[in-house]
Amino acid sequence: MRPWPFAPRPFDEEAFGSWFGRIASRYQLSVIEAWKINQLGTFPTLTNTGWILFPSVPESTLDVLATLARLDTDRLMRIQTPSDWIVDRPDLPYCFKCLVLNPLDVTAPRWKRRWLDPGINVCEEHGTDLERIPASIARRAWNMTRLLSLVSKYRRLPSGIRPSKRY
Numbered sequence: 001m002r003p004w005p006f007a008p009r010p011f012d013e014e015a016f017g018s019w020f021g022r023i024a025s026r027y028q029l030s031v032i033e034a035w036k037i038n039q040l041g042t043f044p045t046l047t048n049t050g051w052i053l054f055p056s057v058p059e060s061t062l063d064v065l066a067t068l069a070r071l072d073t074d075r076l077m078r079i080q081t082p083s084d085w086i087v088d089r090p091d092l093p094y095c096f097k098c099l100v101l102n103p104l105d106v107t108a109p110r111w112k113r114r115w116l117d118p119g120i121n122v123c124e125e126h127g128t129d130l131e132r133i134p135a136s137i138a139r140r141a142w143n144m145t146r147l148l149s150l151v152s153k154y155r156r157l158p159s160g161i162r163p164s165k166r167y
């Protein structure tokens, strides 16, 4: 098994889906294509928000991913999504400032894992109410670059014509 020529590092506060979505973006693939090309096993069943809420990955698969990305498996274990967070929801909360201003690397916007907690409403960094993107829009993104562009596009819509945030 040969490591990828380039692999973005996961950030400790990042969601696994965000990290894998950035890898897919780097190789101009969709998340599903990147999963299949790398023979990572059965693609998991996702909730209505798509791959950003990525269910916990088996350790044997994390070992393969760690080899491909030249990382310790531990690093990937730390960013797994708790199983009780894997639920359908009307929208996904996020803080736009935190999303686009990653203090560790301004060129690498990433989705924080804690935004996937179904009970979260406020940004811990900024103390502001989190913005929300409808699940249906998140699901439409095929990789992280595409998700960021859909988020930006959605934010620019006047609130009156935004698709309903509720089911």
Ligand SMILES: [Zn+2]
Pocket: 095, 096, 097, 098, 123, 124, 125, 126, 127
């Ligand atoms: Zn923030």
